[in-house]
Amino acid sequence: MGLSAKLELRQGQQLVMTPQLQQAIKLLQLSNVELSQFVETELERNPLLERDETPEIPAALPPTEDMPDRVSPQEASSDGDVPTAADDPWLDLNKSGGEAAASLDTEFENVYPDASASDMAADAAAAGWASLRPQSGSFEGEESNLESFVASTVSLKDHLAEQLSHGLTDPAHRLIGHHLIDLVDEAGYLTGDVDQLAAKLGAPQAMVDDVLNRLQAFDPPGVFARTLAECLELQLKDQNRYDPQIAALLQNLPLLAARNMAGLKRAVGVDEDELADMIDEIKQLNPKPGLKFGAVHVQPIVPDILVRSASDGSWILELNSDTLPRVLVNRAYLSKVSKTTKNVKDKDYLLDCLQTANWLVKSLDQRARTILRVAEEIVRQQDAFFSHGVQHLRPLNLKTVADAISMHESTVSRVTSNKYMSSPRGIFELKYFFNSAIQSAGEGEAHSSESVRHRIKLLIDGETPRKILSDDMIVDKLKGDGVEIARRTVAKYREAMRIPSSVQRRREKQFAERGERPS
Numbered sequence: 001m002g003l004s005a006k007l008e009l010r011q012g013q014q015l016v017m018t019p020q021l022q023q024a025i026k027l028l029q030l031s032n033v034e035l036s037q038f039v040e041t042e043l044e045r046n047p048l049l050e051r052d053e054t055p056e057i058p059a060a061l062p063p064t065e066d067m068p069d070r071v072s073p074q075e076a077s078s079d080g081d082v083p084t085a086a087d088d089p090w091l092d093l094n095k096s097g098g099e100a101a102a103s104l105d106t107e108f109e110n111v112y113p114d115a116s117a118s119d120m121a122a123d124a125a126a127a128g129w130a131s132l133r134p135q136s137g138s139f140e141g142e143e144s145n146l147e148s149f150v151a152s153t154v155s156l157k158d159h160l161a162e163q164l165s166h167g168l169t170d171p172a173h174r175l176i177g178h179h180l181i182d183l184v185d186e187a188g189y190l191t192g193d194v195d196q197l198a199a200k201l202g203a204p205q206a207m208v209d210d211v212l213n214r215l216q217a218f219d220p221p222g223v224f225a226r227t228l229a230e231c232l233e234l235q236l237k238d239q240n241r242y243d244p245q246i247a248a249l250l251q252n253l254p255l256l257a258a259r260n261m262a263g264l265k266r267a268v269g270v271d272e273d274e275l276a277d278m279i280d281e282i283k284q285l286n287p288k289p290g291l292k293f294g295a296v297h298v299q300p301i302v303p304d305i306l307v308r309s310a311s312d313g314s315w316i317l318e319l320n321s322d323t324l325p326r327v328l329v330n331r332a333y334l335s336k337v338s339k340t341t342k343n344v345k346d347k348d349y350l351l352d353c354l355q356t357a358n359w360l361v362k363s364l365d366q367r368a369r370t371i372l373r374v375a376e377e378i379v380r381q382q383d384a385f386f387s388h389g390v391q392h393l394r395p396l397n398l399k400t401v402a403d404a405i406s407m408h409e410s411t412v413s414r415v416t417s418n419k420y421m422s423s424p425r426g427i428f429e430l431k432y433f434f435n436s437a438i439q440s441a442g443e444g445e446a447h448s449s450e451s452v453r454h455r456i457k458l459l460i461d462g463e464t465p466r467k468i469l470s471d472d473m474i475v476d477k478l479k480g481d482g483v484e485i486a487r488r489t490v491a492k493y494r495e496a497m498r499i500p501s502s503v504q505r506r507r508e509k510q511f512a513e514r515g516e517r518p519s
Helices: 019-029 032-045 073-077 097-104 117-127 156-167 171-182 194-201 205-215 228-238 244-251 253-257 261-268 272-283 331-340 344-381 383-388 398-404 409-416 449-461 471-480 487-496 502-513
Strands: 049-051 305-309 315-319 327-329 420-423 426-429
Touching: 019 032, 019 344, 019 409, 032 049, 032 327, 032 344, 049 344, 156 171, 156 205, 171 194, 171 205, 194 205, 228 244, 244 253, 244 261, 244 272, 253 261, 261 272, 305 344, 315 344, 327 344, 331 344, 344 383, 344 398, 344 409, 344 420, 398 409, 449 471, 449 487, 471 487
Parallel strands: 305 420
Antiparallel strands: 049 327, 305 315, 420 426
């Protein structure tokens, strides 16, 4: 069969990651601190961008002679001359809702589409140039940064948060745990009021105390203590060295500090040699266990969303204006510069700056509106939590929120990372409200995967050496409680919680019953 040359016409679709699309996606997942740094960088390198630091001026207020010549980017897509300060010098781009959508004339919900050819041509016409060159690529990927490859120091809070993800499975317990971690100082001591935390979260005091007891078993030993005596007690319990005599010694630490050995011997009820051994053992402990971790600069959390209750029982959400950078595009300056610019390279540079500035402003506005929409749906889904407390946290996943607001799951995922919500219950990262669900065996409501893990752990904790539950037996018990789950899922959850198999557990419990250690 011979080879021949021929022409074929084929049609296909392809998603192109334009620089503007990359920029919009990048902005969406940045925290408010990172966003401020990013905007500061753009303000420094883009002469057509400037910060709006003045209070908003009502639309009916006439312009004054002191106002600089600034116009909005949406006017870049209009034909004709560049508007002057007398036309509209103070058109703020950081609006919300339908007003912003109308002014931007852009809907780029999930993936912010690139600027249309007509908009780009209009920008060029407004600048008085006949053609538009390709962008120089100011947003094309990240520059290589050797500092990003340097291992970062793990802080105490990060270390505790990592253990929390494995140690606590119930979503309500995790929320309490995150709040307790926030109350730990650099030395590892719990500084806040546990009673006030329970009231704030709407959780029973017994539940908060139970979570605290479980957190006190975390590494390093002694963490989450409220006093020095409790810190030393936790470390001795971890070493299996806590007995009534040493408990009495810890209760009389002031006598030890005063070197009142006679009074200490009477209080503890031991002789001089035993007391010396106990004191030596105390000296081997770490009174500040948290200091073994690197000291890091604590960055205070600034919430992106503010939630407050309304008089009718509903919830009012608003964006935190302190976290929203306000920038304007100075096209009047562009008009002045373009009249004296003759070099093609300079024209390309100014056009690049203009397009970058326009897209930055549009992306900032869309980012704010997207965060607000996602937060509104989360509050709607978790209304019972905000109204009644942490025990009413519902199973929720990204798909549920994405379908409700007609967005893609990846968009919701980016929005919920590094974004915080301030509410009467406290400050929460948006992703804290998400946990997967497991189908009910009957017609009941689906079960949270975290609550199912908690049930598995309770079943295993209640085992006896003569009645160890296999994974199949756990499946049967859960089905009896209305939870439809596969054996491999039980095994996966068990392994994630670092619980050994039934054979290993039977062996360990039998050895423990005889007071032996497994070989």
